[in-house]
Amino acid sequence: MVYTLFKRVTGAALLTVSLFSPAVMASDKLEISGFGRIVAGYLDDPNVEFEAYTNQVSFTEQSLLALQADYHLLDNLTVTAQLLAHSSNERDSGLEWLYVSYAPSPLWQVKAGRMRTPFYQYSDVIDVGFAYPWISPPQQLYSAFLFNQYDGVSLIRRFSFGDFSASVEGYYGVFDGDTTFQERSYPTDINNLAGIVFNGMFNSNLRVRASYIMADFSLDLEEITQFSDLLRSFGFNQSADSLTMQGEFDIYQLGVAYDSLDYNLASEWMEIQSNTVLAPNIVSYYLSGGMVFQPVTVSLTFADMIVDPSTAASDIPFGLSPDLDQLYYGYQTIFAQTQASDLQSLTFGVRWDASYNIAFKAEVTHFKGALGISTFQPREGRGDFDESANLYQLAMEFVF
Amino acid sequence: MKFLSHSRHLVTAILLSLGSATSLAQQYDIKVVANVDNPAIKLDKVAVRNLFMGNASDVLLKPVSLPPETLTRAVFNTKIIGLTEARIQSYWSQMRFSGRSREPDQMSTVDELLSFVSSNKGTVAYVPADVEIPPHLTVVYSTDKL
Numbered sequence: 001m002v003y004t005l006f007k008r009v010t011g012a013a014l015l016t017v018s019l020f021s022p023a024v025m026a027s028d029k030l031e032i033s034g035f036g037r038i039v040a041g042y043l044d045d046p047n048v049e050f051e052a053y054t055n056q057v058s059f060t061e062q063s064l065l066a067l068q069a070d071y072h073l074l075d076n077l078t079v080t081a082q083l084l085a086h087s088s089n090e091r092d093s094g095l096e097w098l099y100v101s102y103a104p105s106p107l108w109q110v111k112a113g114r115m116r117t118p119f120y121q122y123s124d125v126i127d128v129g130f131a132y133p134w135i136s137p138p139q140q141l142y143s144a145f146l147f148n149q150y151d152g153v154s155l156i157r158r159f160s161f162g163d164f165s166a167s168v169e170g171y172y173g174v175f176d177g178d179t180t181f182q183e184r185s186y187p188t189d190i191n192n193l194a195g196i197v198f199n200g201m202f203n204s205n206l207r208v209r210a211s212y213i214m215a216d217f218s219l220d221l222e223e224i225t226q227f228s229d230l231l232r233s234f235g236f237n238q239s240a241d242s243l244t245m246q247g248e249f250d251i252y253q254l255g256v257a258y259d260s261l262d263y264n265l266a267s268e269w270m271e272i273q274s275n276t277v278l279a280p281n282i283v284s285y286y287l288s289g290g291m292v293f294q295p296v297t298v299s300l301t302f303a304d305m306i307v308d309p310s311t312a313a314s315d316i317p318f319g320l321s322p323d324l325d326q327l328y329y330g331y332q333t334i335f336a337q338t339q340a341s342d343l344q345s346l347t348f349g350v351r352w353d354a355s356y357n358i359a360f361k362a363e364v365t366h367f368k369g370a371l372g373i374s375t376f377q378p379r380e381g382r383g384d385f386d387e388s389a390n391l392y393q394l395a396m397e398f399v400f
Numbered sequence: 401m402k403f404l405s406h407s408r409h410l411v412t413a414i415l416l417s418l419g420s421a422t423s424l425a426q427q428y429d430i431k432v433v434a435n436v437d438n439p440a441i442k443l444d445k446v447a448v449r450n451l452f453m454g455n456a457s458d459v460l461l462k463p464v465s466l467p468p469e470t471l472t473r474a475v476f477n478t479k480i481i482g483l484t485e486a487r488i489q490s491y492w493s494q495m496r497f498s499g500r501s502r503e504p505d506q507m508s509t510v511d512e513l514l515s516f517v518s519s520n521k522g523t524v525a526y527v528p529a530d531v532e533i534p535p536h537l538t539v540v541y542s543t544d545k546l
Contacts, residue, residue: 033496033497035493035497066497068496068497080499082497097499099499101499106456106457106460107456109500111499115499116498118498122494124498125493125494125497125498128493128494128497130489130490130493131490131491131493131494131497132490132494156500158455158456159456160450160455160456160457160458162446163446165450165455165456165457166456167456167500201453201455203446203449203482204449204450204453204455204481204482204483205482205483259483259487260482260483261478261482261483261484264487292484292487294484294486295484295486297486351486353484353485353486353489356468356469356485356486356489357489359486399489399493399497
């Protein structure tokens with residue numbers, strides 16, 4: 001059954017690739033291109049799920065197909081739209097990007113509209129699996145944020161000096177929509193999102209990236225908000241505040257990558273700081289190395305997420321009355337459920353570039369970490385989690 | 401003759417697809433030609449690389465490329481860019497789908513490439529070292545040290 005599905009989807013994908021490759025030139029003014037991926041995953045622990053993967057083989061968590069249309073109004077003025085169809089329940093299908101881009105010279109570019117937030121090296125191409133070596137980029141960085149789009153403007157300035165060429169991008173915008181995690185959607189407001197990204201390239205082999213982002217955020221967690229309001233009505237403001245997902249965050253990022261004909265090395269580090277108890281301060285990084293045996297690349301990645309634990313509020317007295325004790329336990333339980341936990345992983349992956357626009361990947365990741373909001377979720381009616389699990393994944397990635 | 405040339409292409413294609421592009425490419429040379437007013441213009445390897453990778457560059461020339469399966473492109477990748485075709489394709493997918501830059505236009509044969517550069521001022525392309533260059537084009541870089 002699964003095999004038939006895989007065959008059908010693969011067949012459709014191959015057909016799409018062969019029909020359209022390379023980028024179709026519908027006319028001089030309109031360019032249609034796209035990308036897609038079929039990803040299968042299996043988690044070997046029956047007691048938990050990770051990024052919606054369980055101990056049942058699933059093809060739907062990360063598989064997707066996207067079309068991009070670039071319409072050139074003038075030589076230097078382009079409208080771009082990217083439509084994405086996603087098979088996961090956690091992701092909405094629809095318009096991912098819609099922006100106007102104006103490039104008065106090769107050194108300047110202005111974009112305005114709906115764009116992807118460029119948090120880390122691959123954040124704005126997280127759906128384009130063809131663009132990166134892994135099937136799942138290190139979750140310690142790439143799933144630790146709540147939204148991935150913004151509506152706003154972006155300005156890019158490129159420059160070069162000697163062997164070094166670089167670009168600086170500044171952007172400003174807002175996000176008003178839903179974010180989904182643990183299979184539920186929550187209304188989210190991001191305001192005053194401002195960021196700056198520096199990308200440098202030395203020869204074409206050594207790349208460095210540094211970025212800084214800040215924003216005001218507000219997330220309505222519904223039943224948690226209701227409980228927080230209840231606590232406030234009893235006068236337990238400290239406890240109530242600690243269950244509010246509202247405040248400011250800052251993200252710092254540094255990345256370096258070296259690519260040659262025979263091997264590659266990459267590392268990224270990020271730190272999230274927030275003034276909200278529910279959004280903990282996090283430091284994550286990964287180190288990755290790969291050997292190229294054309295057309296196959298074999299790689300090993302170590303990634304780590306260190307969470308600075310938040311302290312629960314202590315203004316609800318314990319042992320005074322059964323009602324208060326119930327409130328106390330309710331608060332402690334909800335607080336514990338909203339905490340993130342440390343996560344370590346070691347990933348071994350193989351990428352086979354079967355042709356210049358199709359790649360096949362296989363990957364196994366060994367995770368170590370406790371239950372937490374962006375890591376392992378307990379499954380109902382199952383046993384205790386021993387805080388370690390392996391995720392096996394297979395993927396086909398294509399661009400056209 | 402036609403059959404011979406076909407089978408030579410077939411062999412090249414098979415070798416490229418088997419991934420021995422790098423070692424094969426080392427045996428060949430290419431030159432980079434531009435349609436510019438000043439025939440004294442010379443570029444260094446980094447400038448050529450920046451032009452063809454969509455980076456900022458001091459020279460404003462429009463690069464034109466050959467398709468991925470050609471040997472000349474494999475030589476260019478190996479000797480100038482220093483990356484495998486697969487890595488370059490990943491790079492361009494990142495650039496295109498994040499709206500930052502797009503890969504150079506492609507011409508399917510060296511002849512088409514040369515005639516395009518010949519008739520378009522301010523364009524630049526790479527061709528095999530042994531190809532005859534129209535007199536009004538300038539060789540701005542060569543991998544052949546002679």
